[in-house]
């Protein structure tokens with residue numbers, strides 16, 4: 001099995017070639033993939049060889065073949081249903097984000113505690129009352145959840161999601177949140193992205 | 206020099222120990238850091254040894270010493286000024302995000318094109334007219350910019366930032382954007398975070 005950072009790199013290569021807008025019969029080099037994702041060309045070659053994809057010397061990797069390989073790994077051949085909890089500023093931006101749809105993620109329901117929001121729809125997705133989440137989820141086939149509520153409600157919301165059978169959570173609320181061993185939670189902290197940039201800035205000064 | 210993915214790992218260790226809420230005299234093991242960041246304990250040890258930090262056998266790393274080491278790398282001893290362009294749903298969520306302040310990032314100004322927003326303030330930060338950005342920036346000491354405008358305006362906004370002297374850009378708008386060689390642009394695509402999670406879900410089924 002490949003490490004989670006290996007998966008992250010493959011997801012970056014996948015995104016880069018799907019945004020590239022070149023023909024399937026065109027080629028992309030390991031150097032180009034390395035430059036686009038901030039890794040080394042040797043790491044790119046190692047990752048792709050692990051999955052059986054061998055570049056052609058002097059030419060690189062055929063884009064069509066890479067797409068088939070990467071689609072297989074990330075199982076993009078079917079749509080994945082996600083729910084979102086907390087429809088504030090961040091939640092609204094995520095519901096409107098085209099990048100989810102284009103990557104076959106389908107937001108099928110949203111939940112909030114604010115009576116002014118419950119019952120409304122955003123981008124065609126209905127906002128339900130968090131109090132009814134467990135029963136609402138039994139009728140839906142949701143596989144993953146995005147949590148964008150304030151830090152003060154995050155643990156309680158995550159506990160509800162886990163008891164409703166959600167096993168994958170993308171969490172934006174700050175702080176250390178507890179989940180059982182069998183649940184995958186991934187905490188996004190955008191200030192880390194700024195740290196990386198800042199380090200690069202410092203190095204060029 | 207360490208690779209950008211190495212920097213990313215260090216930023217993750219740094220965030221984990223600052224959220225941990227333990228005393229500086231406590232210890233953290235390489236296994237714990239590995240579990241929290243999705244890498245291997247061997248990779249954690251390799252990263253920290255590279256920077257001269259040696260754990261104590263059986264005990265791990267002293268948290269106080271690790272904090273000093275990581276603060277030095279990410280230069281947290283001074284506040285870094287950032288600007289934000291595009292104060293829509295995502296921009297507002299980023300302006301309100303406590304995580305930036307706690308990591309010594311200070312949003313000093315915002316820019317937008319919408320006359321209904323220009324002149325207002327969010328969390329004490331004034332929204333300026335993008336048309337005056339170059340002159341407004343000459344009075345400010347901004348080092349980095351966050352771009353959260355629609356894809357259709359992103360390239361034009363990034364060109365303006367580069368000509369105003371900004372060398373580090375955290376971009377959320379989708380698509381392939383061009384910057385000169387000396388500018389560091391980092392594109393955030395949250396659907397990649399979902400890809401990683403989905404792969405983990407698939408593997409446990």
Ligand SMILES: NC(=O)c1ccc[n+]([C@@H]2O[C@H](COP(=O)([O-])OP(=O)(O)OC[C@H]3O[C@@H](n4cnc5c(N)ncnc54)[C@H](O)[C@@H]3O)[C@@H](O)[C@H]2O)c1
Nearest residue numbers: 086087088089090112113114149150151153173190298302
């Ligand atoms: N990780 C990052 O990089 C990052 C960036 C920006 C914001 N954030 C975080 O994302 C979260 C949301 O930020 P925002 O700016 O959208 O906040 P917001 O206040 O605009 O929105 C929060 C929403 O959650 C709802 N809510 C509150 N308690 C709830 C509960 N128990 N159940 C269901 N819904 C509930 C509110 O009604 C509101 O609609 C915050 O925790 C913030 O710190 C993180």
Ligand SMILES: NC(=O)c1ccc[n+]([C@@H]2O[C@H](COP(=O)([O-])OP(=O)(O)OC[C@H]3O[C@@H](n4cnc5c(N)ncnc54)[C@H](O)[C@@H]3O)[C@@H](O)[C@H]2O)c1
Nearest residue numbers: 093097291292293294295317318319354355356358378395
């Ligand atoms: N990368 C990700 O994971 C992710 C997630 C969510 C949203 N997004 C992206 O972030 C961007 C913002 O999303 P949103 O939901 O906040 O959109 P929004 O429409 O709510 O906000 C866009 C803001 O940009 C302003 N704007 C438009 N053109 C401008 C220009 N030329 N100069 C300055 N300001 C300008 C608008 O007035 C508005 O305030 C979009 O490109 C969206 O695709 C990315």
